[in-house]
Amino acid sequence: xxxxxxxxxxxxxxxxxxxxxxxxxxxxxxxxxxxxxxxxxxxxxxxxxxxxxxxxxxxxxxxxxxxxxxxxxxxxxxxxxxxxxxxxxxxxxxxxxxxxxxxxxxxxxxxxxxxxxxxxxxxxxxxxxxxxxxxxxxxxxxxxxxxxxxxxxxxxxxxxxxxxxxxxxxxxxxxxxxxxxxxxxxxxxxxxxxxxxxxxxxxxxxxxxxxxxxxxxxxxxxxxxxxxxxxxxxxxxxxxxxxxxxxxxxxxxxxxxxxxxxxxxxxxxxxxxxxxxxxxxxxxxxxxxxxxxxxxxxxxxxxxxxxxxxxxxxxxxxxxxxxxxxxxxxxxxxxxxxxxxxxxxxxxxxxxxxxxxxxxxxxxxxxxxxxxxxxxxxxxxxxxxxxxxxxxxxxxxxxxxxxxxxxxxxxxxxxxxxxxxxxxxxxxxxxxxxxxxxx
Amino acid sequence: xxxxxxxxxxxxxxxxxxxxxxxxxxxxxxxxxxxxxxxxxxxxxxxxxxxxxxxxxxxxxxxxxxxxxxxxxxxxxxxxxxxxxxxxxxxxxxxxxxxxxxxxxxxxxxxxxxxxxxxxxxxxxxxxxxxxxxxxxxxxxxxxxxxxxxxxxxxxxxxxxxxxxxxxxxxxxxxxxxxxxxxxxxxxxxxxxxxxxxxxxxxxxxxxxxxxxxxxxxxxxxxxxxxxxxxxxxxxxxxxxxxxxxxxxxxxxxxxxxxxxxxxxxxxxxxxxxxxxxxxxxxxxxxxxxxxxxxxxxxxxxxxxxxxxxxxxxxxxxxxxxxxxxxxxxxxxxxxxxxxxxxxxxxxxxxx
Numbered sequence: 001x002x003x004x005x006x007x008x009x010x011x012x013x014x015x016x017x018x019x020x021x022x023x024x025x026x027x028x029x030x031x032x033x034x035x036x037x038x039x040x041x042x043x044x045x046x047x048x049x050x051x052x053x054x055x056x057x058x059x060x061x062x063x064x065x066x067x068x069x070x071x072x073x074x075x076x077x078x079x080x081x082x083x084x085x086x087x088x089x090x091x092x093x094x095x096x097x098x099x100x101x102x103x104x105x106x107x108x109x110x111x112x113x114x115x116x117x118x119x120x121x122x123x124x125x126x127x128x129x130x131x132x133x134x135x136x137x138x139x140x141x142x143x144x145x146x147x148x149x150x151x152x153x154x155x156x157x158x159x160x161x162x163x164x165x166x167x168x169x170x171x172x173x174x175x176x177x178x179x180x181x182x183x184x185x186x187x188x189x190x191x192x193x194x195x196x197x198x199x200x201x202x203x204x205x206x207x208x209x210x211x212x213x214x215x216x217x218x219x220x221x222x223x224x225x226x227x228x229x230x231x232x233x234x235x236x237x238x239x240x241x242x243x244x245x246x247x248x249x250x251x252x253x254x255x256x257x258x259x260x261x262x263x264x265x266x267x268x269x270x271x272x273x274x275x276x277x278x279x280x281x282x283x284x285x286x287x288x289x290x291x292x293x294x295x296x297x298x299x300x301x302x303x304x305x306x307x308x309x310x311x312x313x314x315x316x317x318x319x320x321x322x323x324x325x326x327x328x329x330x331x332x333x334x335x336x337x338x339x340x341x342x343x344x345x346x347x348x349x350x351x352x353x354x355x356x357x358x359x360x361x362x363x364x365x366x367x368x369x370x371x372x373x374x375x376x377x378x379x380x381x382x383x384x385x386x387x388x389x390x391x392x393x394x395x396x397x398x399x400x401x402x403x404x405x406x407x408x409x410x411x412x413x414x415x416x417x418x419x420x421x422x423x424x425x426x427x428x429x430x431x432x433x434x435x436x437x438x439x
Numbered sequence: 440x441x442x443x444x445x446x447x448x449x450x451x452x453x454x455x456x457x458x459x460x461x462x463x464x465x466x467x468x469x470x471x472x473x474x475x476x477x478x479x480x481x482x483x484x485x486x487x488x489x490x491x492x493x494x495x496x497x498x499x500x501x502x503x504x505x506x507x508x509x510x511x512x513x514x515x516x517x518x519x520x521x522x523x524x525x526x527x528x529x530x531x532x533x534x535x536x537x538x539x540x541x542x543x544x545x546x547x548x549x550x551x552x553x554x555x556x557x558x559x560x561x562x563x564x565x566x567x568x569x570x571x572x573x574x575x576x577x578x579x580x581x582x583x584x585x586x587x588x589x590x591x592x593x594x595x596x597x598x599x600x601x602x603x604x605x606x607x608x609x610x611x612x613x614x615x616x617x618x619x620x621x622x623x624x625x626x627x628x629x630x631x632x633x634x635x636x637x638x639x640x641x642x643x644x645x646x647x648x649x650x651x652x653x654x655x656x657x658x659x660x661x662x663x664x665x666x667x668x669x670x671x672x673x674x675x676x677x678x679x680x681x682x683x684x685x686x687x688x689x690x691x692x693x694x695x696x697x698x699x700x701x702x703x704x705x706x707x708x709x710x711x712x713x714x715x716x717x718x719x720x721x722x723x724x725x726x727x728x729x730x731x732x733x734x735x736x737x738x739x740x741x742x743x744x745x746x747x748x749x750x751x752x753x754x755x756x757x758x759x760x761x762x763x764x765x766x767x768x769x770x771x772x773x774x775x776x777x778x779x780x781x782x783x784x785x786x787x788x789x790x791x
């Protein structure tokens with residue numbers, strides 16, 4: 001029997017509304033007890049948590065691990081370490097690998113490769129074979145192999161006919177279709193948000209309408225089929241209005257926002273100085289939007305219109321970004337700065353601490369119904385739940401320094417920014433995977 | 440070569456520093472070095488003040504005098520190596536930069552996208568590093584990707600001159616256009632300049648917006664809505680954004696916009712944009728936006744007609760307008776040489 005006692009911390013578990021100075025006892029990889037003055041069993045490892053928040057481990061619905069096929073950008077191993085440093089104990093891996101995660105065998109392989117990772121990896125299967133948008137994958141076989149959702153992320157399921165078939169087929173399979181909401185016919189290859197900054201920089205813009213078009217279509221298809229539409233990385237105010245309306249009508253529609261869409265506008269593409277103009281680290285899809293969109297994302301997150309903060313962690317090698325803006329890869333490496341961004345919003349008074357933690361823990365778990373079987377209690381600190389714990393500080397200011405990250409992707413427009421909040425310690429399935437104290 | 444007589448003596452840009460003036464007829468010095476030019480690169484005109492633009496134009500005047508000599512040569516850039524790195528086809532810009540460098544005594548080497556290592560998949564960064572390694576003091580570059588010259592300026596130490604990047608900027612075109620306009624009108628303040636055509640895809644329009652508004656001109660952009668950046672026509676928040684393009688008049692009706700204009704500049708419209716997907720047809724475009732004799736008649740009586748070239752005669756501009764006495768299209772090409780000489784000289788010998 002191995003046991004760990006985390007004592008003296010402020011324990012916040014939004015699943016039960018708990019917020020108190022308590023101790024948490026872990027025995028054999030499960031939460032054994034949460035209470036005041038819990039006595040530690042003989043041989044227990046003791047972790048002093050005074051001055052820190054003790055939260056359920058974070059759950060990320062949207063991570064790109066790049067393995068198989070693009071191991072020069074990230075691997076399951078390095079992405080797992082990045083997750084641990086970011087406080088994430090469960091991450092959902094997007095299927096836009098090479099080859100795409102479009103068969104049960106590939107899902108199986110991912111799960112085997114992830115057994116030694118520093119966090120739990122839940123795979124997402126592709127909607128279409130090879131993510132080509134033409135023929136459906138064996139959706140039920142993917143589910144049976146362990147896929148928690150299906151997505152062609154990186155692209156929308158652009159073909160209306162295929163999208164209708166996918167939603168109808170998924171309606172009795174019970175996993176969500178996680179949609180990358182970008183209508184390519186409207187986006188027309190835009191490399192940033194269509195607005196004042198794209199006009200200034202002479203870059204092709206993709207309008208907010210490209211996102212809204214797919215959001216509205218998928219709401220209609222979810223309503224018609226009864227299947228779940230999960231809207232990935234929503235970035236614009238009109239889309240959020242449509243989602244709020246659909247939820248108010250009781251449709252099975254869930255949504256996530258990314259830290260970067262909660263914190264940055266399209267202005268950063270133009271750079272903070274002449275030297276940083278055309279900052280390819282700010283090239284991301286969906287693109288960074290306007291100030292009004294950022295405020296709408298924060299409001300929707302606080303109001304619960306959005307279920308989860310998901311990182312859309314998209315690591316790239318330096319060469320993928322050190323090139324012309326048009327040629328640069330889309331994506332921001334996000335696992336290791338997520339808490340800093342979300343907590344900075346709490347510090348700024350835009351979000352309560354409990355809601356912030358909710359959107360990183362039980363919020364995403366409920367959105368995708370992840371707490372099944374062995375994962376009962378996931379995203380909570382309830383007795384019997386997996387021993388996934390994240391210890392957080394909320395007041396330490398830190399400079400974002402991607403060179404020191406575990407992720408192989410150093411690509412972030414936040415480099416050099418100062419954020420508030422640090423992930424002090426992460427325990428995943430009863431195992432210490434990150435200790436950032438005294439660093 | 441600017442050979443046309445200056446209509447108004449006061450109109451000619453007067454050099455702010457006497458040490459740049461080369462008195463007509465003097466044999467030496469040809470072009471004196473300067474030390475107080477603060478820009479290391481010319482990436483766009485949006486960072487240039489009115490005084491700096493006028494400084495470039497007055498230096499161009501000195502260069503125009505050099506060009507009028509029997510032997511149009513000066514050793515001002517002797518020992519300097521300039522690479523012309525062109526990833527897109529160009530006649531005017533490339534040849535005038537090449538000539539400008541040679542007249543100033545520099546070694547000029549042309550590298551194009553085809554026939555170089557670019558065809559073997561060499562990245563822009565690698566190509567730039569190669570040019571830097573063989574001793575490029577300056578790189579004049581044209582590239583299809585907006586912003587590519589900024590990447591170049593971050594990558595190597597040499598001076599970077601933007602000779603056109605994607606749909607973004609074409610600063611030397613804007614400066615030569617300003618040169619022609621100032622020769623014509625002297626002071627541009629309050630002068631009405633109409634730019635008509637494919638604004639959305641035009642680096643010429645973007646750079647001209649900055650230089651013309653900096654010089655005090657009243658600019659009107661005329662285009663069908665799909666050829667305008669949405670930010671110029673949409674919500675006020677976009678137009679008031681701190682990074683927004685200069686606020687100018689936007690007009691979709693050329694007949695209304697052209698009334699009383701002092702200068703009308705037509706932009707090239709690519710034929711593939713007129714085949715029914717982006718715009719209905721070339722005939723429909725010409726009907727609404729072609730510069731015709733009738734339309735020019737509504738402009739000011741001394742109005743001039745400009746076009747950055749290459750022209751689609753019969754589409755954005757009628758043949759007889761392109762070759763009318765009001766046309767300054769050839770003067771634009773001639774001005775390009777003196778202006779590009781001035782820019783190379785100021786950047787390389789300016790002390791920045």
